[in-house]
Amino acid sequence: MRLKKEDLNKILALLAKNRELFVPGQVRGIKQFKLWDGETPELDGENTVLPPKDILFPKTEKMYAYKTGTETEISEIVDAPERVIFGIRACDMHSIECMDSVFIREGYEDSFYARRRAKSLIVAVACPGAGVNCFCESMGLDPDAAPGADIFLSGGGEFYGVTANTEKGETELKKWTQYLTDGDVPKGEAHCSLAPAMSPELSEKLTGLFDDDEFWQEVTEPCLQCGTCSFVCPTCYCFDINQSSVGDEGVAFRCWDSCMFSDYNQNAGGHNTRPTKKQRLRNRYLHKLAYFNERHGMELCVGCGRCINKCPAHLDIAEFIDKAAEVCHD
Amino acid sequence: MSDIQSALHKRARALLENGDVEYVIGWENARGENKTRPAFIRRAEDAERLVWNRWCVNSTAKYLLHDRWPKGKIAICARGCDTRAINRMLSDGQVKRENIYILGIPCAGVENQICRRCAHRNPLVYDELLGEPAEEKTDFDRFEKVKEMQAMTLEQRRQMWEDEFTKCIRCYACRNVCPACNCRECYADQYRTGWQGKQFNAVENRVYGLTRAYHVGDRCIECGECERVCPMDLPIMLQTGRMLMECNELFGQYECGLSDDETPALGTYNLNDADSFG
Amino acid sequence: MIEINHSCTCNGNPLVPQVCRITDIRSETGDVKTFRAQTLDGKRPFLPMPGQLGMWSMPGIGEAMFSITAFGEDWIESSIKSVGELTEAMHELSVGDFVGLRGPYGNGFPADALKGSDILFIGGGIGAAPVRSLIRWCALHREQYGRFDIVCGARTIDDVPFREDFFENWPSMDNTEVHITVDRKTDNWDGSVAFIPDYVETLALPPENRKVVMCGPSIMIRLTTERLAKLGFARGDIITSMETRMKCGIGKCGRCNIGSKYVCLDGPVFTLTELDELPAE
Known part of the structure; x- marks a missing residue:
């Protein structure tokens, strides 16, 4: 089945019915996912500056409300609206699969994430052209495929190929029939700009570099220990839990956190388990490229290149991969 | 700029060879075009990795705070802005002058909008100046x-x-x-x-x-x-x-x-x- | 070699605490208090295995993870040292006050795998708290275990926590010897004055069919392990419980990782052999 690109806004109108529809577009000069305002979404060009993870894993999420005083009460906050995420690319779709593995599949189910995820429909679109720092193909992805999406709009040219990958997607597609026609769509031609030497073998060998202090000093020395890489990363999922009270009422919330921050591993007694930038950035790289693989069978990096685009010190995870590969294969 | 770069190579190499400094903070090429990143050169044979060009946008001075108690002296490539940063940290009592060896770099501006409103293209403090002083500009409104x-x-x-x-x-x-x-x-x-x-x-x-x-x-x-x-x-x-x-x-x-x-x-x-x- | 089961159990939405009431507070030492809590309808908040963790919270202040040191039909308790904002506030609580509790988290001690063995329990300072949970559990099934040697090390005799257990309950248990040693002598103590590593070495217990369960400051663990190695103990027969900063307790928030392992999920209990395989953060 295929869909004429000029009919896209009609499909968006369908998707927006009784649901919050998120599409890529500009908000105050920053490309990110925003509520659809009837305008044509910005599907072309570089990917969004901010990843779509905020839609499923909000920067700040209220978990429960409490009252103190003569009696103490705690009540869970359930906030999971019906949503559609439209126009995410192969890399970002895979980042959601990473988060699914963390929050739903492995160990405990995280109710907050699971509820939002269950109420979200994801329509992914073929990558229109790689950004300057993209390398999803090196991470095993295909810019013209998103098997994890409910619906995938593939290919280039004036049509999208339309495929439903899930039951939810199939149900949705039934509403689209009047806009769908038979016919083939040529494979999308977008390819990555970078091709770092990532491989399953490297992922296994990386932890062997753990004690190579000189290697890590060189790799991590320019790092300023800000949270930019973590916050623009579509897969970074660490969070902090805190409370906010007014009088004897308040809410407990969780919010994004970054393993690069100095207080991340600060214990109440003052001890810090990773006090230096070398330890912190090493942990970040190894978590992305090795540790996560050990637990989840995939890397926690999707090759979107956002951290490379935005790192104030011009650190570059693709360059790191090549450097590590060189040392590991020596 | 290449004159400054070759002077930088020569001086960085000499400082490291003589053991005058523990390392040199400057810039080196990053992957991709037109991109550099802060460099920390510890071996004399690596001195040639240092670059000086209009893509050297990162401030170097802040890295002095990443090593408050250095084993030896730290040589630092410093443009006008970087020397103001060093003065700032000296005034605030955050670093010690005797721990720093400043390789002053005259700078006509790098790829950063802010350089259009720069009133100090030449280093204000240095141990040696690499190259000829740059012409200062005053034809702008700072505010x-x-x-x-x-x-x-x-x-x-x-x-x-x-x-x-x-x-x-x-x-x-x-x-x-x-x-x-x-x-x-x-x-x-x-x-x-x-x-x-x-x-x-x-x-x-x-x-x-x-x-x-x-x-x-x-x-x-x-x-x-x-x-x-x-x-x-x-x-x-x-x-x-x-x-x-x-x-x-x-x-x-x-x-x-x-x-x-x-x-x-x-x-x-x-x-x-x-x-x-x- | 001890087989540790690295899986844990937990009820309901694992991130939302249930409101509980403090039913008892005991002062153990100058800065350690033991808090007992039950749900508002008088039940045990959850059933912990020895060595498992509970997240205690005070709405409006924060939450932190502590070892559950004991439980009964309708209560659980933790021994908490005053070191930070939350723990200082908890030390101000009175019986009848409210707290939040969620858990249990973590794997707990391998109580089954220890059956049939002699056990050397070592608790340094507040490290005695997690050890206590296992001793209490084993005491319920005393006949299934061999000889117990229980070592408690404290700064002075007045800093020994769980005094009723160390001085009354455990010395009277079958086939059990309790050993108290202190760092500093005071007028009210004429027993051993020695640091735990030295003391354990002089005890010179043979390693045959004996396992070690040891909790305390990391320096104590390291030095005692060296002495135990001298005595012939294998690292796979020494178990300890890790302590680190945790936020979620369910392996999601990322904070407590050591390499690919999460202390809150895969730990806190590890054999030293297992810890050897983890990166040295």
């Missing part, structure tokens, strides 16, 4: 952008900052790159105090932005690094610039980082102050 903002109505300004603080993701890149942000422990990291709420919203972002502006506003050396690194493109220099403009009007010509023993306007107690106390 041009701030004045544009001040020309807006109160409501427009309020809306503008509301929008900007909504955009902020509080990654703290502006703080971590800023040479005036040199507190051992930032108030925002003192999680036990609760001064900085952890929520990501416009209210907490404003608390952070304005607190930082007041903390550094009278010590800002106008390098523009905060704006360069901001992933959300916040006009952070307008905040510190507004503070500087005020200091300039109240106390006469006011620029920071010009010497190594400055006391900041808001940190100075003066009985002859224009305003009465209390």
